[in-house]
Amino acid sequence: MSGFTITGATLPDGTRREIHIDGGVYVDAAPPGATRIGADGLQALPGLVDLHTHLREPGFEQSETVLTGTQAAAAGGFTAVHAMANTFPVQDTAGVVEQVASLGAQHGYATVRPVGAVTVGLAGERLAEIGAMARSRAAVRVFSDDGKCVADALLMRRALEYVAGFDGVVAQHAQEPRLTEGAQMNEGELSSELGLAGWPGVAEEAIIARDVLLAEQAGARLHVCHVSTAGSVEVLRWAKGRGIAVTAEVTPHHLLLTEQLAASYDARYKVNPPLRAQEDVDAVRAALADGTIDIVATDHAPHPVESKEAAWAEASFGMVGLESALSVVQAAMVDTGLLGWADVARVLSAVPAAIGRLTGYEAPFALGSPAHLTLVDPAARRAFATSDLHGRSVNSPYLGVELPGRVVATMHGGVPTVLDGILRPEEEVAR
């Protein structure tokens, strides 16, 4: 299979036209012998780009691998993922990031863009070899100690100044460590009742406030991971108003779920930063709609069953999210009228690609552009189930929840990774 003609799909701008693909790029006419894909009633979107994915390989292959994680990505409509650095060994050298990128390239389900660690071993003490990672074959542009905050103000300043020289961006996990020692859930009335140690919003907001000022002084780009509070939105709005080069992401779960779920003590709802209050959910939705928050990123965080089958305080933080992301964004943003599909294409593809300096996503569906796309049936509704999950872990908070939308097809560089809602086999997709 190399040539395709997709008929009947609606493009993000609302128009309908045939889409022709040959040799991995968009062409202006049906190539000879093209496979026809009927897409009446389907919404075409550019291939989704996740700026925040945990693929767990190397080191934690019982949770996820590059193969299974990119299969989950494809199933969710993604064609590129940024693989966070908290592997073992940590992605803090050129060797490790090249290995991860090449595994992704070999499997073919999605472009894997490794994120480099800011500090050696994510230990927050001294800078990792950022230059080597930037100049490696993995061409790393996003640097993050995600899971840990670069809490030392001087180290953060140096990181911003240094990364800027490689056209990179520091993606900060904003969590003041002393204010969140032992923290288990959003701090508030509910945490006080449940007796779970609180994770106060100010621990996120204070770091964002500090970092935007440091970024301004350094003249560097800053990206804020998983913004979760109304207060953070206010700080970001102020920073953007000043012209500071800050971008921010929100996760699907922070757009849809609230802390009330913690009352069950079911550790599937344990995530970092924690699920917040309804007013925070309302604020991050509004911020995504008005551009204060730039993108949606999944923070796909696979964990084995045993690390969630435990008392809350003893369970791991994190949720898988690649397969459910688009449905959750549709539920929280599209079906509520806050975003149109062109906006979804922006927040889930064009802008995350731009932040990660990932090329090929600047002119989606334009002649000559790589054919990264996904076809979605927005009218579908389904009770989300483990059969919808294609990674190695099942720690989804949406199991049994009815969600709108369904990914019908995904193409990565003209290669189908999902067709008729079915993940294509490894040998067909592998390069």
Add this chain to the structure above:
Amino acid sequence: MRHLLSVRGLSRDDAIGILDLAEDMAAVATRAVPKLPALRGRTVANLFFEDSTRTRLSFESAAKRLSADVITFTAKGSSVSKGEGLKDTAQTIAAMGVDAVVMRHHASGAARVLADAGWIDAAVVNAGDGTHEHPTQALLDAYTMRKTRHGDASRGRDLDGLRVAIVGDVLHSRVARSNAWLLRTLGARVHLVAPGTLLPHGVGGWPVTTGSDLDAALDGEPWGAVPDVVMMLRIQSERMHDSFFPNEREYAREWGLDEVRFGRLPADTMVMHPGPMNRGLEISSAAADSARSVVLDQVTNGVSIRMAVLYLVLGSGGHDGDIA
């Protein structure tokens, strides 16, 4: 009642029912043979992931007075210290054939997880979960207040209007949480007194009033009348080095029930403490050993309350309702 996990699901009538049943259980203790055959052939497992000799002994003694067999598991020196988790420990104990699990655990919500996860069929009684709840402690406290106030005329009564000051480390206290809701359910008025660092952020949603001035509370804040009950909470030693307050001396000066403060209390004010006490820190010996102290009544009544609870989750055979 299927489980007892929290006081939050107890209605006023449920709670009075448990207190009244505990009155019957207390009467058993005065017999020549202080035992009932009610739970003969049933097995109660005490699963103590966290040390608590007094609570464990109290449950053990309650189960034995009801003729149940008791097996006891404590984390120290057990498989838990070798890394075994809640699920495996619970399933292992359950496989030995137990009808009820009395669990103390260091993690909030552990009892709820054990009851909901479907790992075991046994009834679950929460004997303290992290900083969340300690339902039988609140029940025995309520029982003690009612008994001290109404004596033999206690049955059927609630704690109508009783003024209760709870003083100390509310933030980390499961006793304070369970008492705040149960006492409110029973019609008492609860005032929490603690330094701002030891009052949880979010306490505004609790059915209580709060303050930081113990002297003001003893003088009648916020009720305009002195408290009927002053309950002192234990200060854990690990709090003393984490900037919750400057040092023990200042804590004792500001929030300790010292001799002078104790001397100001009317003769019928009850002094309570869940134990174990730090004498000279949160409570003076003058207060702890006085006639106004009901600390030892709390211990005695604890056995009656736990007999009532075990009887309700096991003896009635009723698996029809879950008292959350």
